[in-house]
Amino acid sequence: MPYDPQLVAPMREELTRLGVQELTTAAAVDEWIAENDSPGLLIINSVCGCAAGQARPAVALALQHAARPARVATVFAGQDVEATAQARSHFAEFPPSSPSMVMFKNGEIVHFLPRHRIESRSAQEIAQELTEAFQKHCVTA
Amino acid sequence: MGTFHHDKGELHGITVVVVTDGPELFVGRCDTITAKQVVLLDVEAHVEGENASSRQEYLQRVSMVGQRGEIPRVVVPTERVRSLQRLAELEIP
Numbered sequence: 027m028p029y030d031p032q033l034v035a036p037m038r039e040e041l042t043r044l045g046v047q048e049l050t051t052a053a054a055v056d057e058w059i060a061e062n063d064s065p066g067l068l069i070i071n072s073v074c075g076c077a078a079g080q081a082r083p084a085v086a087l088a089l090q091h092a093a094r095p096a097r098v099a100t101v102f103a104g105q106d107v108e109a110t111a112q113a114r115s116h117f118a119e120f121p122p123s124s125p126s127m128v129m130f131k132n133g134e135i136v137h138f139l140p141r142h143r144i145e146s147r148s149a150q151e152i153a154q155e156l157t158e159a160f161q162k163h164c165v166t167a
Numbered sequence: 168m169g170t171f172h173h174d175k176g177e178l179h180g181i182t183v184v185v186v187t188d189g190p191e192l193f194v195g196r197c198d199t200i201t202a203k204q205v206v207l208l209d210v211e212a213h214v215e216g217e218n219a220s221s222r223q224e225y226l227q228r229v230s231m232v233g234q235r236g237e238i239p240r241v242v243v244p245t246e247r248v249r250s251l252q253r254l255a256e257l258e259i260p
Contacts, residue, residue, distance in 0.1 A: 074180060121211075121235040140233035142182035146255040 028105050029073055037073060038102060042059050044089055047099040051164050052112035062133040065164050066097035067150040067156075072124040074106060077145035080124040084152035085142075091157045093164045095105060095129065127156070131163050174213045176200055182233065182254040183207070183225070187247045190215040192222060194234040194254060195241060204249060209236025224258060232256050 042048055046069065048065035049055045058066065069085060101109040103124035114122050120138055121153065127144075137159040144152055172183030178197040184207055185193045211234035213225045220228070233254070 076179070123233045127235075138232065142233050142254040145181055146253055153234045 028107060031105070034073060034105050037082070038083060038100075040162065041069060041071060041100050044086055045098070046085070047097070048106075049099050049101050049109050049113070050106045053110040055101065055116070056091050058097070059113075061097065061128065061132075064129060065129065065136075066099065066132040067095045067161035068128045068130065069098070069100040070110065070126045070128075071102045072141075074125065074141075074145075077125050078085040078087055078109045079140050080149045080152060081127070081144050082146065083149035084156060085127075087149060088156035088160065091108060093157070093160045095160065095164050100124060120139050128161060136163050142164055163165050178253070182186070183251055184229075184257055185243055185248055185253075186250045187243060188249050189247070190217070192225075193241050193243060194229050195238075197234065198240075201245075202252050203245055205245065205248055207241045207243070208239065209234070210238040210241040212229045212238060223249075226257060226259050230259060232252060238248075 038048065047058070048154075049058055069081070071082070088094070101113045103110045115137055117128055117138070120140065123141040125144055126141050128135055128138040139155060141154070143155075176199060177222050178200060181197050182194065183197045185207065187193070192213045192215070193207055193210050193212075195207030195223070196207040198208050213222060218225060
């Protein structure tokens with residue numbers, strides 16, 4: 027059963043206020059994945075305080091970096107059920123994990139940050155890993 | 168911001184590796200740890216000798232990508248626990 031939308035709303039806004047695009051349908055996910063002309067970061071958002079509570083601030087920190095993906099999107103696990111399942115179908119070789127983050131480039135997965143590497147770290151540490159991936163795969167703005 | 172359960176212990180919600188006194192090893196989200204048992208959620212089990220991969224190969228993979236939560240809940244009696252540590256802190260020889 028999906029979470030109460032009122033509970034989830036502030037957790038969505040932590041990302042959307044950064045300009046992160048919400049994908050709430052399977053079709054929207056497929057369209058975003060297909061637009062592979064530039065690197066993209068997909069965030070599997072979650073209500074989990076143990077991990078997502080650091081993941082969202084980490085995204086905010088990382089997106090301040092000069093090198094960053096042109097496209098950043100999110101699906102909300104446990105809320106946008108169809109969109110999340112469709113997103114995961116594009117990287118089925120990785121176990122389902124939320125929160126988690128996947129970076130795509132030229133239609134390939136170039137970086138995967140699973141939940142267990144988020145939950146034990148500070149927002150600064152997670153952001154450091156993200157910015158290193160951005161520097162490797164993105165053009166500086 | 169998020170959903171927290173401060174009454175559940177410091178490892179609540181954290182992905183851990185539980186090595187037992189037998190061939191079974193469990194990777195899952197820690198729910199509770201009591202004097203009697205460890206309760207894990209969204210668990211993947213590795214059984215040495217039964218799985219295609221060795222324990223070391225399995226741990227190398229799971230430390231990179233995480234576990235598949237194939238088993239919703241596993242209860243491990245405390246007397247069977249040989250070690251318990253965060254997956255993120257696992258050091259594989």
